[in-house]
Amino acid sequence: MASNTTKEVLHDLSPYLKVYTDGTIERFVVTPSVPPSPEDPTTGVASKDIIVISPEVKARLFLPKLTDSNQKLPVLVYYHGGGFFTDSPYCLSYHRYMNFLAAEAKALIISVEYRLAPEHLLPIAYEDSWTALQWVASHVISNASIEKNPWIIKHGDFGHLYIGGDSAGGNIAHNIVLRAGVEPLLGDVKILGLFLSCPYFWGSKPVGSQSKEDLIGFAYKAWMCVYPSATGGIDNPMINPFAENAPSLSGLACSRLLVCLAGEDAFTPRGILYVETVKKSGWNGDVQLVVVDGEDHDFHVNNPYTKKAKDLIKKLATFISK
Structure with missing residues (x-):
């Protein structure tokens, strides 16, 4: 070296x-990987790894303990964080978090493994994430050429389809649900709800108490590394939903929205602005904002054992299980 x-x-x-x-x-x-488990010792959740499209797009599925062998469950398609350049559904923090969330929400979770930058520059992660969602939606249609998963066929309730993500995964989830407003899902499947945890949004103009110096730190450097060809740079609509040329947030293709933020997180001012902008956009849905004081970025993923983390996971589970 x-x-x-x-x-x-x-x-x-x-x-x-x-x-x-x-x-x-x-x-x-x-980041080391942990294996899936037929039964997590803490939560009882079963998990297994699948290939969506070989070899590019993969996922880890999480199935909570069932009260009935034919039980139908809400479906959550989840996108992990990590700045677009690190982490996966297979690392300990996300595997553990998905186990807790699946158990609490009684939901079937598809945690998507998209390809990471800088080996695979954006927009590849967005395309992989869209491919995974379309594959999940394909379970409602009859198409012998699409290999389907027995858990999703048997237990997926597509009347309760949710999209979620944290940090960079929250950014992906936002962009995926906007795309679903102009590009329908297979089988005309509809997204019921979207939740964003500590979403990674940035831009060239300060928001709240930010200074101009704050704007050229790690969040800026990461975006310029993972998407160097982005038109507009840090004001590309994919990272800055408030840019002049960004699509209206009224186009979010869901009817319920939950945005969860941490009081000490540098991304929180933009998360609050996101909720305010959605409310003003004419979007016709129910929006909730949760700000957890005294906590920093992705605290509930990094340490799900604290009281505040447990409380937030319960809020997310309540949102998904409605």
Whole structure:
């Protein structure tokens, strides 16, 4: 690795990774995977790994303990966080979080493994995420050429389809539900609800108490690394839903919205603005905002054992199980 000291750094996302001008990528943090389980010892949730489209798009499925072998459950398609460049459904924090959420909500969860930047630059993660959602929706139609999953066929209640995500996954979830407003899902499946936890939105103009210096920190550097070709840079509508050329939030293709934020999180001012903008947009649905004081970004994923984390997971579960 000593030779890298003489190479020019193009993107520095330390302590996670560096991208060099010659195209090489040096990762410093590799998140270990944990295996799926036929029965999680804490929650009783079963999990298994599937391939949506080989080899690009994968997922881990989570099925809570059933009271009836033919029980129908709400379906949640979930997108993990990690700045578009790290983490997966298979790492301990997300595997554990999905177990807790599936058990609490009594929901069938499809936690999507999209390809990560900078090896696979955006918009690949968005496309993989859309492909996964369309595959889930395909379970309502008769098409022998699409390989379907028995858990989803038997237990999925497509009258209660939810999309959710945290951090970069919240960004993905927002963009996916906007896309569903202009591009229908297979079988004309409808999305009932969307929840965003600590969503990764950014831009070139300060919001709330932010300074201009705040805007060129890690969140800015990460976006420029994972989507260097984005038109408008940090004001591309995919990262800045309030940009002048961004589509109206009235186009969100769901009827229920829950936005969960952490009081100490740098993304929170934009999360609050997101809710205010939705309310003013003419979107015809029910919107809820939860701000958890004294907590920082993704606290409920990183440590789900605290009282505040448990309370937030219960709120999310209540939202999904309605």
